[in-house]
Amino acid sequence: MADQAGDPLFHSHDPIFNRKELLHVGHVPDEDRIVGRDDEIESVAAEVGAITRGDPPNNVMIYGKTGTGKSLISRHVATRAQDAARTNEIDCGVLYIDCSEANTETRATRQLALSLKEQTDYQENIPVRGVGTMEYYQHIWQILEACFDAIIVILDEIDKLDNSNILMQLSRAREAQKTDAYIGVIGISNKVKYRETLDERIDSSFGHRELFFHPYDASQLREIMRNREDAFQPAVLEDGTIELCAALAAKKHGDARKAIEILKEAGELARRTGSEAVSEDHIQQAQEVAEINRIEELTSxxxxxxxxxxxxxxxxxxxxxxxxxxxxxxxxxxxxxxxxxxxxxxxxxxxxxxxxxxxxxxxxxxxxxxxxxxxxxxxxxxxxxxxxxxxxxxxxxxxxxxxxxxxxxxxxxxxxxxxxxxxxxxx
Ligand SMILES: Nc1ncnc2c1ncn2[C@@H]1O[C@H](COP(=O)(O)OP(=O)(O)OP(=O)(O)O)[C@@H](O)[C@H]1O
Ligand SMILES: [Mg+2]
Structure with a gap:
């Protein structure tokens, strides 16, 4: 290939970052980059895992503060369960619903029906508007009957749902002879009091276990960040920077997302000021900016x-x-x-x-x-x-x-x- 000098206005080489995408907020880390949550992974697997053997799963609610890996671990376990089920010739679907967006029963069931359709060759048309919850449930039961032995439904930020009827519908589906497929629900919330808001009838039919994810401690945060060190160019992170970042984040909140953000911000700062390395000083400054952002977010x-x-x-x-x-x-x-x-x-x-x-x-x-x-x-x-x-x-x-x-x-x-x-x- 010919030598491409390019426009000198845009440097072709980033002196600080190598794979910056590893530090992006929406980045979902590969399996081998998930660390420090082995016990939680096992606990979630123990609740839904029966599906992989063709047995009925337990429903489970995961509680924990922001950035404690609830969404990540749920998706991770659900996908692994799906793979494990496949090797046992069990067709297990995985559905993820973000209830902060799909915050009504109609929206949530519509999304369920549409993503089920997407995963199968279901031919019937599912209207996007003009129909009610009942019609979406009909499609859901039909697709389940036709294509699945089991499904795992992740209802993230479940407390944002304006009513929790969907929990009762999903947990009673077999009993009410809507479908033979087993349905395992993983509900996620950062409001520990969520259960108290549930209608007694729904609470008893949903009959779930509860898991609590605790904030990460400094050594777990260190591990999480170490596992993404290759976001930076070799030798750019000075000794002690990850340790400092982990210690600061553990002291403030134990939020992995925020810890990673601080690391990224420190890199940006180093780059803006023309430094060749990311120092402890950059981490301190980045932490201040992050803390102000956090407060602004909380109070927004x-x-x-x-x-x-x-x-x-x-x-x-x-x-x-x-x-x-x-x-x-x-x-x-x-x-x-x-x-x-x-x-x-x-x-x-x-x-x-x-x-x-x-x-x-x-x-x-x-x-x-x-x-x-x-x-x-x-x-x-x-x-x-x-x-x-x-x-x-x-x-x-x-x-x-x-x-x-x-x-x-x-x-x-x-x-x-x-x-x-x-x-x-x-x-
Ligand atoms: N155990 C972990 N190993 C590696 N990265 C992690 C781990 N836990 C969290 N992360 C990182 O932190 C980010 C936030 O995690 P996650 O979205 O799962 O938190 P959450 O508990 O669902 O937070 P929220 O309540 O704000 O939704 C993830 O995208 C991931 O990049
Ligand atoms: Mg989440």
């Missing part, structure tokens, strides 16, 4: 008042000498902040509810403290993360960018007179 659906409440708590911590503050103290600061951004404050009780919501999201922790018999009990709020990150994340909301920066709050930037007056209202 929150109201302006929730953001202002968070900002108020952060600002009290920055300007004060304590780590925890009472609702009343946060409220006082919040009212001053509302003035800064020309917003009418909500009531103290409303703010209390906003804080409780944030506690649910895992951004703050609230603890009930007894103030002695006469004083009654009250809540003390603390931030789970660095207040600096909260200030940055909240200021990214374009309607709140007028709020003082961290440097201004902490006094490390010489503030202008105008802002001296601003801050004086924060008594």
């Amino acid at each position: 659906g929150a109201t302006v008042h929730a953001k202002l409440a968070l900002y108020a708590l952060a600002s009290r911590i920055i300007t004060g000498d304590r780590e925890t503050y009472k609702t009343r103290e946060v409220y006082e600061r919040y009212v001053g902040i509302c003035e800064l951004v020309a917003t009418d404050p909500i009531t103290e009780n409303g703010l209390y509810r906003q804080l409780k919501e944030q506690a649910f999201l895992g951004v703050i922790e609230s603890e009930k403290t007894g103030g002695g018999r006469s004083q009654g009990s009250y809540l003390l709020h603390r931030l789970v993360t660095d207040p600096k990150h909260i200030v940055k994340a909240v200021r990214r909301d374009s309607s709140l960018e007028e709020l003082p920066t961290y440097d201004r709050l902490s006094g490390s930037e010489s503030s202008s007179r105008a802002h001296d007056t601003d801050l004086s209202s924060f008594s």
Whole structure:
């Protein structure tokens, strides 16, 4: 081939990354890159595995925080079960439904029917609109009867479904003589309370086992990242970088997706600044950016008042000498902040509810403290993360960018007179 010098504007060689796609958010790692989840893989296999021997499977619910490998492991086990079934001459289908998109029974059954059709040579037309749930179920039962001995249905983010009737339909299908095929359901949720929301009838017919996936610890995260080291050019990652990244991620959240993102961001940073290697310093910086992104993501659906409440708590911590503050103290600061951004404050009780919501999201922790018999009990709020990150994340909301920066709050930037007056209202 002729020498292609190409346009010098675009470097043909990436000095940092070799196979960057290994670090992309949507990348599904190959089997041999899944590490640190052997026990979980075995537990899921134990529930659905009977299918591979032609026996009825158990339904299972997998709970766990974000980035703990729930989706990955479910798909992995289901595919392996399908392969194992095939060697025993059992036709097992695998269906994956993301219930955050297919969030109604009609959408979910439509997707089930359509993906079943896609996997078989079912000839009947399945309309995409204008028909109801019952018709989709009819297609599902017919395809199952005609083409499968068993199926594994993964219902990811199952708590996003507006009703859980589909669980009852799937678990009663054999009993109701809709089909002879065995159906194993793997439900996935990061809301541990999901089961409590289930109708008693559905809960009892679904009769599932429950598994909990815990956040990854530092050594598991290290293994996961080591297994993708070839995303980088040889010798680009300095010694200790993966260890540091794993330690930081384990301390904050134990989320594998976030850990990988930090590694990728550190590489980008190294490349942007023209460095030849990724250093611990790059990891530290990338971790800060990732943490701010995480908070922004967590609070993205929150109201302006929730953001202002968070900002108020952060600002009290920055300007004060304590780590925890009472609702009343946060409220006082919040009212001053509302003035800064020309917003009418909500009531103290409303703010209390906003804080409780944030506690649910895992951004703050609230603890009930007894103030002695006469004083009654009250809540003390603390931030789970660095207040600096909260200030940055909240200021990214374009309607709140007028709020003082961290440097201004902490006094490390010489503030202008105008802002001296601003801050004086924060008594
Ligand atoms: N054990 C593992 N080995 C290798 N990579 C992993 C492992 N666990 C997670 N990952 C990586 O982290 C990403 C996130 O995992 P996954 O999507 O399974 O998490 P999840 O628990 O479903 O999170 P969410 O609740 O946010 O959906 C995966 O795409 C994968 O790249
Ligand atoms: Mg998932």
